[in-house]
Amino acid sequence: MADVSHNAGPAERVVELHLPSRLGYEKVAMDAAASLARRMGFSSDRVDALRTALAEAITNAIEHGNAHDSQMRVLVMLTVRPSELVVSVADQGCKPLEPAHLSPPPTIEESFKRGDKGGWGIWLIRELMDEVEFTTAPSGGNQVRMVIHLEKRS
Amino acid sequence: MYDPSISSSIDLSIPSELGYERVVREAVASFAHRLGFATERVEDLKTAVSEACLNAIEHGNAQTPGLRVDVTCVWDGSGLTVCVQDQGLKPYSGHVTPGIEQRLRGDAPPRGLGLYLITQLVDACGFEPSPGGGNVLYMCMRRCPRA
Numbered sequence: 001m002a003d004v005s006h007n008a009g010p011a012e013r014v015v016e017l018h019l020p021s022r023l024g025y026e027k028v029a030m031d032a033a034a035s036l037a038r039r040m041g042f043s044s045d046r047v048d049a050l051r052t053a054l055a056e057a058i059t060n061a062i063e064h065g066n067a068h069d070s071q072m073r074v075l076v077m078l079t080v081r082p083s084e085l086v087v088s089v090a091d092q093g094c095k096p097l098e099p100a101h102l103s104p105p106p107t108i109e110e111s112f113k114r115g116d117k118g119g120w121g122i123w124l125i126r127e128l129m130d131e132v133e134f135t136t137a138p139s140g141g142n143q144v145r146m147v148i149h150l151e152k153r154s
Numbered sequence: 155m156y157d158p159s160i161s162s163s164i165d166l167s168i169p170s171e172l173g174y175e176r177v178v179r180e181a182v183a184s185f186a187h188r189l190g191f192a193t194e195r196v197e198d199l200k201t202a203v204s205e206a207c208l209n210a211i212e213h214g215n216a217q218t219p220g221l222r223v224d225v226t227c228v229w230d231g232s233g234l235t236v237c238v239q240d241q242g243l244k245p246y247s248g249h250v251t252p253g254i255e256q257r258l259r260g261d262a263p264p265r266g267l268g269l270y271l272i273t274q275l276v277d278a279c280g281f282e283p284s285p286g287g288g289n290v291l292y293m294c295m296r297r298c299p300r301a
Contacts, residue, residue, distance in 0.1 A: 015177055018165040024188060028164055031184035032177050039173065070160075078177075 013080040018073050019058070021066040021091075026058035029076045036078055037085055040150060049128040050087070050148055056121040057089040057144045065091025065142045075137070084130075084149045093141025097134060158189045158297075163228040168207070170221040170240070175207035178225050182236060189229055191297055198275040199236070199295055205268040206238040206291050214240030214289045233277075233296040242288035246281050 017032055019025040030051045037047045058074055066072040072092045079086040126132050131147035164185055168174040179200045186196045207223055215221040224239045272279050278294040 013169045013171065013174070014167075015169070015174065016165075016167040017181065020162045020164070022160075022162065025162075025164070027188060028181050028184045032166070032181035035177050035180035039176065070162075 015078040017076040021062045021072040022070045026055045053125045053128040056125050060121050061091035065093045067095050086147050088145045090137035090143040091141040097142045161230050166225040168223050170211045170215040170223050175204050178207050179204050202272045202275040205272050209268050210238050210240035216243040235294045237292045239288050239290045246289045
């Protein structure tokens with residue numbers, strides 16, 4: 001686990017989680033992230049949004065990036081800052097993300113044409129999180145970085 | 155989809171700060187629950203893991219900012235082993251924690267029940283040598299077949 005340096009700023013705290021590339025394990029990360037987010041003071045609907053976005057990001061990493069290879073790992077990093085939580089999900093990327101999947105949201109018609117009715121994950125993540133960025137992980141795989149802001153609600 | 159007969163592992167790393175043990179507790183509980191452990195066993199494991207992380211933060215890492223606590227959870231198909239590793243500023247002295255009776259009699263200080271509690275909650279535990287230094291506490295829990 002010493003492969004990631006923790007160059008966290010003085011006000012940052014990093015929690016790191018390595019999961020096998022197998023469907024079902026996203027729930028472990030969802031529960032860990034929800035625990036952290038509740039502790040930070042996020043409302044329950046924001047915690048639910050985070051759980052859903054994280055589930056989509058990890059299942060994408062397992063199904064697409066790591067192509068269901070259970071020997072590969074998914075790295076989830078949760079960076080706690082005073083006013084936000086940064087969540088990044090990285091795979092080992094044997095299958096790079098197609099740029100076409102990143103831009104406009106899929107239409108219902110397109111989705112129905114697909115056998116699995118999928119393709120909504122990235123759209124959903126963008127709807128749920130405050131900032132979303134797709135990059136390449138230091139390991140070379142795909143990485144999605146999501147930020148959720150801690151809003152002081154009246 | 156989620157086949158507990160297949161071995162698997164998860165790794166976690168947290169800042170050595172009080173409060174972060176809860177994140178480990180939730181992750182380990184989630185893992186154990188999905189491996190088919192009974193709720194009561196998952197609760198025992200949560201308590202044991204919390205105590206182990208608190209020991210690592212308070213004692214092993216001597217509450218020093220910037221240090222880490224690393225946790226690995228390995229499922230071998232019939233048992234779950236959780237290892238909690240600190241950076242060993244204070245090595246574990248190897249003494250056996252006195253039981254509750256000695257404490258009630260006043261023969262031992264009231265605090266420091268963490269390790270004793272862990273031994274009561276899991277099927278096996280102990281310290282193992284770490285090549286990189288630091289204290290490594292392992293805790294094993296076997297999964298009993300569901301009635």
